[in-house]
Each structure stands twice: as C-alpha cells, then as structure tokens.
Amino acid sequence: MKDEALLKEPFPVVFRRWMTSAGGITILLTIVVAIIAAIDAGPFIIVNTVVTGGMWALLSLGLSLVFGVMNIPNFAHGEFFLIGSLTAYFTFNPLRLYLKENPSPFLSAIAPLLGIFLAFFVGALLGVILEKLIFSPLRKRSRDQWVMNSFLLTVGISVVIINSVQLTWGANFKGIPNYWNVDPLDFLGVNLSVDRLAAFLLAVVTLIVFWYFMRRTQTGRAVRAVAQDETGALMVGINLNYILSLTMALSAGLAAMAGASLLFIFPAYPTAGLKPLYVAWYVVILVGLGNVSAAVVGGFIVALLQTLTSFYVGTGWEDVIPTAVIIIMLIFKPSGLFGSEVKGIQER
Amino acid sequence: MLEVKNLNAGYGFLQVLWDVSLKIEKGEFIALVGPNGAGKSTTLKSIAGLVTPKSGDILFKGEAIGGTPANLTCRMGISFVSESLNLFTNMSIYENLLLGAYTIEDKQEQLDTIDFVFNLFPRLKSRRNQLAGTLSGGERKMLAIARGIMSKPSLLMVDEPSLGLAPKLTLNVFDALETLRQGGMTILLVEQNVNTTLHITDRGYVLEQGQIVLEGPSKELLENDHVKKAFLGI
Amino acid sequence: MENNAQAALSDGATGNGRFTALLNATGISPTGLTMIIILLVLPFIPPFNQEHILRWLVSAALLGAQAIAFDFTTGYINVVNFGFAAFLGVGAYTSGLLAVNLGLSPWVGIFVGAIPAALIGFLTGLLTLRLRGIFAAVMAWFVGLALLGLTRNLVDLTRGPMGLSTPTLLNTSSNRPYFYIILAMMLITYIVLRKIIGSRYGLAFRAIGQNMDAARASGINPTYYRVFNFTVQCLFAGWLGGFYAHYFGILTPQLMLTARTVEVLAIAYIGGRGSLWGGAAVAFPFIFLIEALRSNLTELPGLHLVIYGLLLVLVMIFYPGGFAAFYKRAVAWVKGLRDR
Ligand SMILES: Nc1ncnc2c1ncn2[C@@H]1O[C@H](COP(=O)(O)OP(=O)(O)O)[C@@H](O)[C@H]1O
Ligand SMILES: [Mg+2]
Numbered sequence A: 001m002k003d004e005a006l007l008k009e010p011f012p013v014v015f016r017r018w019m020t021s022a023g024g025i026t027i028l029l030t031i032v033v034a035i036i037a038a039i040d041a042g043p044f045i046i047v048n049t050v051v052t053g054g055m056w057a058l059l060s061l062g063l064s065l066v067f068g069v070m071n072i073p074n075f076a077h078g079e080f081f082l083i084g085s086l087t088a089y090f091t092f093n094p095l096r097l098y099l100k101e102n103p104s105p106f107l108s109a110i111a112p113l114l115g116i117f118l119a120f121f122v123g124a125l126l127g128v129i130l131e132k133l134i135f136s137p138l139r140k141r142s143r144d145q146w147v148m149n150s151f152l153l154t155v156g157i158s159v160v161i162i163n164s165v166q167l168t169w170g171a172n173f174k175g176i177p178n179y180w181n182v183d184p185l186d187f188l189g190v191n192l193s194v195d196r197l198a199a200f201l202l203a204v205v206t207l208i209v210f211w212y213f214m215r216r217t218q219t220g221r222a223v224r225a226v227a228q229d230e231t232g233a234l235m236v237g238i239n240l241n242y243i244l245s246l247t248m249a250l251s252a253g254l255a256a257m258a259g260a261s262l263l264f265i266f267p268a269y270p271t272a273g274l275k276p277l278y279v280a281w282y283v284v285i286l287v288g289l290g291n292v293s294a295a296v297v298g299g300f301i302v303a304l305l306q307t308l309t310s311f312y313v314g315t316g317w318e319d320v321i322p323t324a325v326i327i328i329m330l331i332f333k334p335s336g337l338f339g340s341e342v343k344g345i346q347e348r
Numbered sequence B: 001m002l003e004v005k006n007l008n009a010g011y012g013f014l015q016v017l018w019d020v021s022l023k024i025e026k027g028e029f030i031a032l033v034g035p036n037g038a039g040k041s042t043t044l045k046s047i048a049g050l051v052t053p054k055s056g057d058i059l060f061k062g063e064a065i066g067g068t069p070a071n072l073t074c075r076m077g078i079s080f081v082s083e084s085l086n087l088f089t090n091m092s093i094y095e096n097l098l099l100g101a102y103t104i105e106d107k108q109e110q111l112d113t114i115d116f117v118f119n120l121f122p123r124l125k126s127r128r129n130q131l132a133g134t135l136s137g138g139e140r141k142m143l144a145i146a147r148g149i150m151s152k153p154s155l156l157m158v159d160e161p162s163l164g165l166a167p168k169l170t171l172n173v174f175d176a177l178e179t180l181r182q183g184g185m186t187i188l189l190v191e192q193n194v195n196t197t198l199h200i201t202d203r204g205y206v207l208e209q210g211q212i213v214l215e216g217p218s219k220e221l222l223e224n225d226h227v228k229k230a231f232l233g234i
Numbered sequence C: 001m002e003n004n005a006q007a008a009l010s011d012g013a014t015g016n017g018r019f020t021a022l023l024n025a026t027g028i029s030p031t032g033l034t035m036i037i038i039l040l041v042l043p044f045i046p047p048f049n050q051e052h053i054l055r056w057l058v059s060a061a062l063l064g065a066q067a068i069a070f071d072f073t074t075g076y077i078n079v080v081n082f083g084f085a086a087f088l089g090v091g092a093y094t095s096g097l098l099a100v101n102l103g104l105s106p107w108v109g110i111f112v113g114a115i116p117a118a119l120i121g122f123l124t125g126l127l128t129l130r131l132r133g134i135f136a137a138v139m140a141w142f143v144g145l146a147l148l149g150l151t152r153n154l155v156d157l158t159r160g161p162m163g164l165s166t167p168t169l170l171n172t173s174s175n176r177p178y179f180y181i182i183l184a185m186m187l188i189t190y191i192v193l194r195k196i197i198g199s200r201y202g203l204a205f206r207a208i209g210q211n212m213d214a215a216r217a218s219g220i221n222p223t224y225y226r227v228f229n230f231t232v233q234c235l236f237a238g239w240l241g242g243f244y245a246h247y248f249g250i251l252t253p254q255l256m257l258t259a260r261t262v263e264v265l266a267i268a269y270i271g272g273r274g275s276l277w278g279g280a281a282v283a284f285p286f287i288f289l290i291e292a293l294r295s296n297l298t299e300l301p302g303l304h305l306v307i308y309g310l311l312l313v314l315v316m317i318f319y320p321g322g323f324a325a326f327y328k329r330a331v332a333w334v335k336g337l338r339d340r
Helices: A011-019 A022-041 A044-070 A077-101 A105-141 A146-169 A194-216 A218-228 A230-235 A240-261 A274-287 A292-313 A320-332 B040-048 B070-076 B093-100 B107-120 B122-126 B137-149 B167-182 B194-200 B218-223 B225-232 C002-014 C017-026 C030-044 C051-077 C084-102 C106-128 C133-153 C176-198 C200-210 C212-217 C222-248 C258-271 C278-296 C303-318 C322-339
Strands: A185-187 A190-192 B002-011 B014-024 B029-033 B055-060 B078-081 B155-159 B186-191 B203-208 B211-217
Touching (some): A022 A044, A022 A292, A044 A077, A044 A190, A044 A194, A044 A240, A077 A105, A077 A146, A077 A240, A105 A240, A105 C303, A190 A194, A194 A218, A194 A240, A218 A230, A230 A240, A230 B070, A274 A292, A274 C133, A320 C106, A320 C133, B002 B040, B014 B029, B014 B040, B014 B211, B029 B040, B040 B186, B070 B078, B078 B137, B093 B107, B093 B137, B107 B122, B107 B137, B107 B167, B122 B137, B137 B155, B137 B167, B167 B194, B186 B194, B194 B218, B203 B218, B211 B218, B211 B225, B218 B225, C030 C051, C051 C084, C051 C176, C051 C200, C051 C278, C084 C106, C084 C133, C084 C258, C106 C222, C133 C258, C176 C200, C200 C222, C258 C303, C278 C303
Parallel strands (some): B029 B186, B155 B186
Antiparallel strands (some): A185 A190, B002 B055
C-alpha cells in the first residue's frame, strides 16, 4: 500500500498494448530492418545507428519537452547543440594540449567528461537566460498566437547566436581528432572507437536518469503536470515560472551535452546546429509532436534511416529520402507514429 | 478564517462580481448558490488566485491575499476544486494524488494522506494505476476532490461537484464532503442543486448577477420565499 | 507605370474623384503613392544613379516584394512558410532551365516558373494545413530542404553548386531597367494580394487567423482557405524567383537556404505583420543600412544578420505591430496635433 511499486502497471499488459499500436509495429519493423541491413551490409549499420541514435534521442527529447511543456516550437534548439560543442572544444582542447606536455592517465581519462558536463551546465544556463530574458516577457505581454510568436522568437534567437558565434570565433571548424586517444575496440568485427562507445553509454545513462527524474520525483511529475494542465498545476501549488525555467534548462542542457559528446564527429562551427535541428524536428514530427518518450525511440529510428540512406543511396540524399518518408507518414497518420500527447494536432 | 470584502472582479472589460462580501469561520460548511452565470465560479477563482480582483479585499487568516497567484494561495492552505476539474489526464490516479501533495515535503505525510483519501473514496484505491483521462465522470470528480485535500488545506472550495453526475454519485460526493467537515475542515461549496446543498450546509449565500442578494443560516434560507420561488420551484 | 505616375502628379493635386477611386481600387494610399513616385525618380538622382546603388535598389525591391507575399500568409492566416526561399528557387530554376535547355524566352519563363512553385505549395498545403500551423511551417521547411538537396544533387540537370548560367531578361549591363521591372512586379504583387485581402477571401482569412472555431461555426472551411492562401503565396514566390534567375544570370542552390527565408521573414515582421506593405517599406532602408555595414565592416561578417535577429526579437516582444503600427500611431499623433 505505502510503496511506490503501486505505480507500476503489470508488464505484460503494457507490452501487449504497445506491440499492437502503430508505435510498437514501428519499433518491430525498425529492428527487423536493422537486422536485415546488418546481415546484408555488415554490423556497422547497427553500431552507427545506436551511437548517433542515442544522441539524437537526447536532442529530440529536449525539443519535444519544450514543445509539450512550454508550447514553444524551438528553432534555436540546434544552437544549444552548437554551444555545447563549443564549450567542450574550449574546455577540452587546452586540457589536451596541457596533457601532451604533462601526461597523466587519470586526467586523460576524465578530461573529456569534464568538457561534456560543463557543456550541459553552460547549455542549461543559456536556456534559463533565454526563458527569463525573452520568453517570459513575451508570455507576460500576450499569449495570443503564442505558438507562432514564440516560433518566430526562436528563429530570431537562432540567427543571433549563429552570427554572434561567427563574429566571435570566425567560421572555421573547431574539432578534435578524438576524446580518448586509445586503440579502437573490436566489436562484432567492427572497429568501435572508445569515443563512440562513450557517447552511447553517456546517452543511455542520461536517458535513464532523465526517465527516473520525470517519473519518480515530484519535480519531474510537476513538469509533466504543467504540460498536461497548466491551471491544474497552479492549483496544486506548482510554481509555474520555476518549472518553465527548469524545462528550458533541461532541454538546452541535453542538447548541449549531445553537441559536446559528438564533438569528435561534428566539429563546432557557426552553422553546426542546423543539421541537429533538422534531425530533432524530423524525429518529433515523425513520432508525434510533444510525445517525449516516443522521441527517444524516434532518435534511433531516424539514425537508422540516415545510416541506411547514406549507405544504400549515397550521401547528399539524406535530406531528400527522409522528407519523402515523412510525407507518406503525414498522409496516413498525421498525429505521428506514436500518437501525440499534445492537446491535439488539429488547429483549434 | 476567510473574509471577502466588496470584491469586484471579472474578465478583461467584463465585470462579473459587484461588491461581493462574505465571511467564513473556521470549521464552517458554507454554501454559495445562485443561477447559472451569476459569478459563483468567478468568486471562487478570485479567492484561489486564478482571477485577479479589480478592487476589494480578500483576507485569509488575517492576511490580504487578493491577486496572489494560485500556487501561493495553495501553499497558504486554500484548495480549489474547479468545475472543469483540471486533472492531469495522462497520469494515473496515484500520480495525480501525489501531485496534490506537491506542497507537502514529508514523504510519509504524503503517503498517509493518500491512505486517508483512499479510505474516503475506496473506488479510487482499486483503480489507482488507471490514467485519470480514462475515468468515468463520477470517478473524476472524486479524484479532483481527493487531489484537492491532498495538500491538507484549511479551506476547501468545491465548484459544482454534482454537475453532470447521477443522483446516486452526487450523494456519494456529498457524503464525502460531510465526512471531511466532521473531520474539522472548512468548506465552501458552490452548487446549483440548491435543495440538497442547503440541507447539509451550516450557512449559505445567494449570488445573483454578481451580487449577494441573501445570506443566512441554511435552514432559514430553505424557508425563504425568494429561495423557494427561484430555486426550489415551490 | 510612368504614365500613371504623371497622372498622379497632375490629378492628385486637384483631388480628382476618379483618380482617388482608382487609387482606392489598387489599395495604395496617397503616402504610398508619394513613395512610389520617389522610387520612380530615384534612379536618376545622385548618388542613387550609380550602378552599385541601383543594384541595392533592385535587391530591396525584390526583398520587399517577397516580404509582401510572405505577409499575405503569416499576417492573415498565421502560417509561416518556412520553406519560402525554396519555393522561390523552384520558380527560378524552372524558368532558368527552360531558358537554358529549351530556349524559352525568360519573359515567358518567369510566368511558367510560378506554376510548379504553386503546385508544390498546393500539395504541401494540402498535406499539412488541416493540422496545426506548426506542421505547415515544419513541413514546408522539410520540403524546402529536400528541394535544396535535389538541386544540389541533380548535378546533370542543375549543375549543382557550380551554378547554372541563365540568360538575362535584357541585353544591358545597366541595373536601371531591372529596377523598374522589379518595382512593377512588387506593385503588382501588392495590388493583387491587396485585392484578394479585400474580397470575401480576405474576410475568411482574417476569421481563420483570429479564431478557427468561430470561423468554422460561421460556415468557413479553414482548410480550403488556408490552402488557397498558401498556394497563392507560393505562386508569387515562384514568379519572383523567375526575376531572380534572369536578373543575376546565375543560379546556385544557395538561393534556397533557410537563411534566405529568415531574411524575408524578419523583414516582413519588422515591417508589420498583417499590413502587407510594411515589409516593402522597411526593405529599402534596411538593404541600404545592411549593404553599408557590409561594405564598411568587411572584417565583421554576420553583423548584419545579428541586427536582423535582434530586431526581430525586439519587435516580437515589445512592438508586435512593427513599422506599420508605428506609422499608424505617428499619423494619428500628427493628426492629433493638427486638430488641436
Ligand atoms: N474565462 C472567462 N472569460 C470571459 N468571461 C467569462 C469567463 N468565465 C466566465 N465568464 C463570464 O462570467 C460570468 C460569470 O461566470 P461564472 O462565474 O462561471 O458563473 P457561475 O459559476 O455562477 O455559473 C458569465 O457571464 C460568464 O460568461
Ligand atoms: Mg460555474
């Protein structure tokens, strides 16, 4: 009676409900396709999918969260990714040079994590600043056509950040050869670099922590409450401003963390955020606007789609094929593969 | 405990309440009745902090709370169960109740209160893992009231709990309110179901077109000619 | 065009009734007319008669025309076409390719190019405009990115990033005639869209923009009107793209970048949402300011875009009516002074 085990629904019930939904079928199909492709082309398909998929999940989850809780379609989400990779670059690069002079195995092992965690906090801070400086004033002025107005604001923010970065640090690529300078592991016959493995593990750990936070803590529940009924949230004593700032911070922090973790693949430069932005939006529309948990799954699905497109069709087409896929999806199931948790996708 | 003095309030340019005054002592069970559109809900929302008064005072335990946001009035001990319930539809009953206790820090206290409300509404206990959005109308009402008392309020305001409920379920809800009141809670009940309401409450106010037109002990109101004519159809 | 202006000069002063009626029909205010006349003579007045400044004038009129078309959708049905530049690109490439491969006259191609742009716009709208506005914005963006990807990848056809050389409209190196052409196109865009706004379609747009449910209740089919509006916008985008193709004489996929859409969007908003003319009015001073910045501060690339972004944010938060609202207020204030 008095424990939280009550919260759990029996697993078989959940599982059956899932497997017969559009979402369940999608997941099954994704796994099947991944296996067939892996047999056909090699296991690297799965490795690549899983590594970028984890980071796309972090990215999409944050975008979805901000839309669900704050009703902001964020077109500056990619810039959080950019800020994250910049932070990691400026933290890790001096450390790397220092370690070249003064080798220290311990420091070498944790230096990358330092950059990645710092990126999370810098991203979160930027998120809070934007909420306090920009969204909150707009909210106080008027909530008419909030979705469109906030969308335009984020477009403005994105332009400002991209070009400020360009003004400050120029347009050159700021990348690193790798985080951990050790030999790649052999995994299913695929060379798996420690950087990739670490990125994947980091994503998994973060997702678990995030899930625990949202489901099992009062603050996490409050975030979901605000998404579902703002007035109800106020009525039970939730401080709306606090939750909104927290949501923005989390969303931005996760995106920044993804940017930092992938610095060894995606170097930092002013428009580095565009691609992640596209991916995150793609995932969110594909799985259903505002559906946070589905966004996680969607991250992996889209990563697979990208891996397959670039392997079978060729690079350069990765914007074309996914668009065709999403058009088909919108024709048949506009609420997204996993349905939408937002108050409805039809215009009110 | 609660004193409303010359409250004027409304929405935008539309003024709904005109010089509304009422007073509630600790432990009282008060009815606020009136026809549709009279401003009953607006009165409750003003007290709860969901509507900002244009003028007038709202004193709660001697403190002026007019214009205080709803999350703070909740912390001060006012709980509001609205007409539309404002449940978290994608969360289970259990989670809704836990959120009801958002202002209570102590984990054990939260769980004890959940025990208490499950005893009050056993139906909720047996469905504690069901999503609020999938409950029946009666169950939702119970959940909303249960969530309202999770914060251990000193004043509970309930807006039209009988609306859209079968008579039997209405009785259940009223019984629960009666139990709560016996446990010492102060309750302000808004109802259109005037007859029943005046039978279970101590005192009542009649609101018409945004103004208090009558007030007094519920028994006397039941005998009042105007009340009889306007609400009881006698 | 010039005849018209002369007529304006002679008749306007005497307040001829027929002329006023004509002006009303075009939706151009007396102040607007004055501005147009100034623009008509500007290319002959130093320093504006220099070629590089004439080029700025052409860019400004092109941007202004785009902003008018953009506002027709955002300002009235509250839908942001985030792939606007790509639709312009479709018109540009269609017209350019027809001229290069089939020898079609650019004068015809400009109009033909508008058709595929409108068609793609129509299909995108059909797919997304029954859903919330944000779907249309995001899907138009995706479609735009896909079109950009296609032009980049279909190198055999479009020559991709190497650029497609297209014949120009005129056989002259002077920018002045081009300025008159694009100015005329800008005015036509304005007059046609203003006409639509003034018709029962405009009423429906506004009803939908303000309250979807109320519009539905009064028998308006929101999807129909939204798709109509979106298609018309894309039609004009394609048409203006044709001018782009045969003015610059070279097409690269760059012209379809999202950043281009953002530029138009910012101008339309700073100009004043729902005014139609606001974007065109601010496009001229803006282009001049930005070109001046660009040529004087070459070591600070991107500064002008920071200004765009900041202004967009500031306008959105503090002055949602943009320049058009400011102008209205200023006029009211002056009238107040006069009447006192
Ligand atoms: N959110 C609102 N915005 C504008 N007017 C409202 C709103 N809520 C209620 N009203 C108006 O205020 C008046 C009183 O409403 P209400 O307080 O809900 O009455 P009651 O609860 O007594 O039926 C009605 O005329 C109603 O139309
Ligand atoms: Mg009511």
